[in-house]
Amino acid sequence: MSLTINHNLLAANTARNLSSSYSALSTSTQRLSSGLRVNTAADDAAGLAVREIMRAEVSSLNQGVRNANDAISMIQTADGALGVVDEKLIRMKELAMQAATGTYSSDQRLIIDSEYQAMASEITRIANSTDFNGIHLLNGNLSGSSYDGTGLKSTGKLKVHFGTGNDSAEDYYYVQINTATASALGVGLGATGTNGKSISTQELAQKALEALDRAIVSKDKIRASLGALQNRLENTITNLSIQSENTSAAESQISDVDVATEMTNFTEQQIKVQTAVAMLSQANSLGKLAMNLIQ
Structure with a gap:
């Protein structure tokens, strides 16, 4: 290679290698x-795509876990309220059993019936007031067999989306x-028919016993359905968590x-940059050799 003044090819080559090594060092640092x-x-x-x-x-799977947990909380809210309804129905059957015997007078049965009606009213109040995030749970709001989510407010059964x-x-359960309510369970003054409506007479009290048994079974069916769905949602959460972890x-x-690998690359590129800087300094000084010849 000739010794020239206008073109320092060694410096240009070294500068190109320095630029390449510095770019790789920058990427490694990032x-x-x-x-x-x-x-x-x-x-x-x-890979980015x-x-x-x-x-x-x-992100979707993690939100699905949160959705399923919210649904479990809603189910637990409903189940807790039904537990209180259970206590009221048991008390109502106890009162009906008390009024069914012949050792009480008419006035005494009316007193017993007043508590019976109070228990029925409390069941209806619990059903109408139990809600989760503004969604009423036991008043028939979610009793529909179909689902319609086209409007601003969904109607029918509730859709839990987690997929x-x-x-x-x-991806979802209903x-x-x-x-x-007391009337839906067939007890209290709002009940259809005479059985379970009142225990003001001995005959009505005796007939109410069977109506109360049916009411307790109806309530138990609701709780059993909720319990099964809660277990299903808990299994779903486990599955979603595993999916999220694996993804x-x-x-x-x-x-x-x-x-470890990137640190090795970083050290390599760092050495190359330091070496290239040193060699570029040497290459830039080659012009002085030409000046020595001219002198």
Whole structure:
């Protein structure tokens, strides 16, 4: 290679190598500081696309877990209220049993019946007032067999969505809760027919016993249905958590930097940059040799 003044090819070549090594060092520094192997689309275009899909999947799954937990809280609210209704029905049957015997006078039965009606009114009050986040649970609001979510306010049974898509087999459950007012259970003054309506006479009290048994069974069916759905939701939460964990692990393989490997690259590029800077300094001084010849 000739010794020239106008073109310092050694310096140009060294500067190009310095630029390349410095760019690699910058990328390595960015990866180590962020903890990510893929920071921009230029790092891995296909990997970035897959990572973003997986991130969206993980976020959706985690929200699905929260949705399912909210549904469990709602079910527990309804079940707790039905537990109180259970106590009232048991007390009503106790009163009916008391009024069914012939050792009480008419006035005494009327007193017993007044408590019986009070218990029925309390059951209706509980059913009408039990709500979760403004959604009434036991007054028949969720007793419909169909679901309509086209309006601002959904009607019919309640839809619990926890999946990342909209497939009924995988992504949501319906919660249907039958009415638990006193009249719906067949007891109290609002009941249809005479059985269970009152215990003011011995005959009515005797007939009320069977009506109360049916009411207790109806209430137990509601609680059993809620309990089964709660268990199903708890299993769903476990499955969603596992899915989220595995998807996060897969996303980590694509996105996260291997610190040991990247630190090796960083050290290599750092040495190259330092060497290139030193060699560029030497290359830039070659022009002085030409000046020595001219002198």
